[in-house]
Amino acid sequence: MWCEAVRLRERGELRARRFEAVARARRAASLALSNRKEFATPHHGAVNSVQVDLTEGRYLLSGASDGSAAIFDVQNATEYEAGFIAKHRSILLVDKQHENGHKFAVSMAIWYPVDTGLFVTASFDQYVKVWDTNSAQVVMDFKMPGKVYSAAMSPIATTHMLIATGSADVQVRLCDIASGAFTHTLSGHRDGIMSLEWSASSEWILMSGGCDGAIRFWDIRRAGCFCVLDQSRSQLGRRPPFLESTVEKSYSVQQRKGKSNKKPQTLHKSQIPGQGQIQQRLHPGLSTSQNRATAHYGAVTGLRTTTDGMYLLSSGSDSRLRLWDIDSGRNTLVNFEAMRLQTSKPLQLAVTEDPSLVFVPCMASIKAYNLWSGMTFQTLRGHYELVNCCYYSAQEQELFTGSNDRQILVWSPSTPDFTEMEDDDRRQKDFVADEDNWSD
């Protein structure tokens, strides 16, 4: 298979970028528990969140239920066990002993997207804290009205430095690092907010998933939410149907007809309020029926956009995974195979960059689903207890997962060659022997 790719590349039939994508996809499809990399976690509680920094792809930040957050270097191991098993120890740990440490569980720990100088932790002690990585000190904190479930920063923002936070309160709060104050509150949800995700294509668009089962899209420059996802609305009939009358008519006829067509077309518009401009005209007074739409039965526990910003994945306490088309706000109706999900906790999903696979924490295992067909591609088993979070590092094609068993596991591409390479070495040795014989 990959021979063919190499050949195509040689002939120039496969562009460099596509060749790379093929190689990445192949590696992503062969993920298995790494037998060369281990993390020694200092956490004494369940690992709730893992994230690798976006700038270097080198530092893994984890947050745990014991109120601690730790940073690991994923590239350089602290020590090697048995010669080749790399052991990674935390290079920074902030826990309850720290003077400003969180008192209760850290629900989310995220990197400042621009550099590794700052990170943000959100905790059940109702605080969101911003840390200076180098000095391991809190530089700013925000008091929330309830347990904080989730925090998110836009990876593409250039004009704002907002942390969106979701808590047991019904409002999404935007905390501004620049000023140290709340800039907005976004109201609309009827229950606590478990998951938040910024759009990958626009720095103003925020998506939030609440315990009320709703996923709301917000444009933070405007009041109110502009779209509520409805699980029952699919792509079908999104495009206005073709008007039979416009076929096979000459131009002159059409021009006359054009006017009479206008009316039905405007009618179409009002019938599809899922669309960009039209939606914005509609809110804040979204029609009540739409405002009550739900994306999941029960709470929305996890949200993740694909890297191209076209699709949104959501997981719910109804043990369902849904794939949404962000532009139209419609359910793509991809039927993800049966799964059982944790119901009471925010879940962190991960998507490969192509996007072909989605990794979902399913109780004590992680399931990889094909994004377009919804078929189970692989089940990754290794944790002993419930898995809470996974993070896919596109740079190394590695998956990091955190679980209630207090472990962080690394899933690496199992290069088929590891064992074969050893064989190779042996074979080569044989040849070396040959050579010596010959040169006599």
Next chain:
Amino acid sequence: MSVWNYVVTAHKPTSVTHSCVGNFTSPQQLNLIVAKCTRIEIHLLTPQGLQPMVDVPIYGRIATLELFRPHNETQDSLFIATERYKFCVLQWDGEKSELLTRAMGDVSDRIGRPTDNGQIGIIDPDCRLIGLHLYDGLFKVIPFDNKGQLKEAFNIRLEELQVLDIKFLYGCVKPTIVVLYQDNKDARHVKTYEVALKDKDFVEGPWSQNNLDNGAGLLIPVPAPLGGVIIIGEETIVYCNANATFKAIPIKQSIIRAYGRVDPDGSRYLLGDNTGILHLLVLTHERERVTGLKIEYLGDTSIASSISYLDNGVVYVGSRFGDSQLVKLNLQADTNGSYVEVLERYVNLGPIVDFCVVDLDRQGQGQVVTCSGAFKDGSLRVVRNGIGINEQASVELQGIKGLWSLKSSFNDPYDMYLVVSFISETRFLAMNMEDELEETEIEGFDAQTQTLFCQNAISDLLIQVTANSVRLVSCTSRELVDQWNAPEGFSVNVASANVSQVLLATGGGHLVYLEIKDSKLVEVKHIQLEHEISCVDLNPIGDNPQYSSLAAVGMWTDISVRILSLPDLELIRKENLGGEIVPRSVLLCTLEGISYLLCAVGDGHLFSFLLSANTGELTDRKKVSLGTQPISLRTFSSKGTTHVFASSDRPTVIYSSNKKLLYSNVNLKEVNHMCPFNTAAIPDSLAIAKEGELSIGTIDDIQKLHIRTIPLNEQARRICHQEQSRTLAFCSFKHNQISIEESEIHYVRLLDHQTLSFCQLILLINMSMAAPSLAVHSRMITMFIIVWEQHMFYLRKTNLQR
């Protein structure tokens, strides 16, 4: 000291990715436009064949190329998009004869995944919009306004995941696209959408067709009035349109890569598949109803990446894997059953999978042997830099001081005599009846002294300049006709002559100008310059090829070159060269209609000036270093064009291409003197005096790179050279189709590095060769090493005796 490297392109891209035909340069002219990686070539179709017009570089790899006719215009415009998401619209400015950029811009999006199947760029046949599919899930629209100007682009969401092809349909009231896509169950479908420009969205189109051939990959929109689209699959070809007409025919399994429309009404198409077979697809129709499809085999060409039907059955087949071709489609099949006749081939080096540098003569003039092409068009190509001289004959002769050729009469097209000058004598060689060179005598010439210059002159005379005299000898009787003697106490140091004029310099800065009038030498002017003269030239560069009105003189002491007018020897222009090295050779010449003054100094540097033939004005001074020894300059002609040969320790040919002087090295070590020796036996040959040797040789075509093709009919993948055993080894493979089952045969072949003839073949079957590597063993001279997947082979040459 820091070392600076610079990179230049030795050979422009040759692999053709796109081509199109239209009236680009004028409403009456038909042009072929070819995209070669980063360059665009515009050709004009003439009764004599394709004539290249311009070759323009584009900043970026060309991803899409389309010709379109804007509203109310009589000429086509060209739309180009590059792989880095830049686009431009070019138009031809007929007045200035250059390209005009009508519009340009960036169509990239900040995020988005680049499409897997390459970029698609299409233009609505009614010129309402440009459509681009650059990122998965997005269709970018650049609308035209009423005046044909481009408006702001916008994206439309395209839900289909894996888009294989998109085309605009003809004859639709609103711009309509047809999309060929694959769903997540790997089934392929087509769907149509109308583009609603006002709403910036799609409207569901008039028809769709589900579950097509699994190999469907190409859409051909059919022009009005037939309309509709042809869907090319691997096993079937389907026609469908809005009226639910559905016609299908089975074809022999093949992957069609390119198509070209023959008739403007769209009833015939040329299809090229991945094995290089050209088919003709005919749409039979009764008035405006399509009644059926027919496919016919035409013949073999290179593996086509683009097909452009020009006119009168002439087709341009652009190829990425082999040479592009200009073919003619004949009405009658030849003996092989092929209707295709190749008129012209355009060399293509790509794709170069591997290469090695072979320095055969150890002259630093290496040649590159490349593994080029793919599939059946695979070949080895030998790319050689510089100009080669192929020695035809040579004699050992020591101490040659000068070399001239003479014709037996003034109007004879061929040279007859070769005058070889030594320190104290001059010898004459002539071609005899057997086309051999033998020594002869010319009675009127002085054979006892060194000759400074020799030349055929008007009225069948020969001129010989020696240190004491200038002699005029009749061609027919070979007897002395007239003589001019140097004044007492002075001897001629340097001299030059053309057919009617002689200019010579004696010691003390004396410059004497003679003219031949009525077979007599007439001293016209005599001046004394303030310094000694080092070199002179009066090669005619004006309109009159027999008479020069300018002379160039190089000077000692003030290191200058002077332009003097003839016949009155007045100074027109003096150019100081600077430095301390004396000019040793000057030359007035005209290359491609531009006059130059070339002046070589003693340390191997060459100055070139543009010379105005009327005023003697010198401009655009340039200095290049050709060698380290004194250079002597001489013109010669090859294939009817004049070039300059600079003899020195690094002999160089100076020629003009695109009105620019180019310098190309010659595969000879050291040349002292050179003169053209155009004989009937060996036309366009050169006589070359080297250290202790006189040789006669022919010269290659005057161009920078020479490419020789060794067709293999299989794809070479790795090559390496072993100097000790004088061989090249390469790995190659070939698809072997035995009935349905396809297998690959892999070879390792050995070639003689001088003659490039095959000497050994090693067959390796049933090996999946992922990425072999080939290396030469450093110690054992008869061995190549092949690393093949996880095995390593040593090849030992046993039966290779040399």
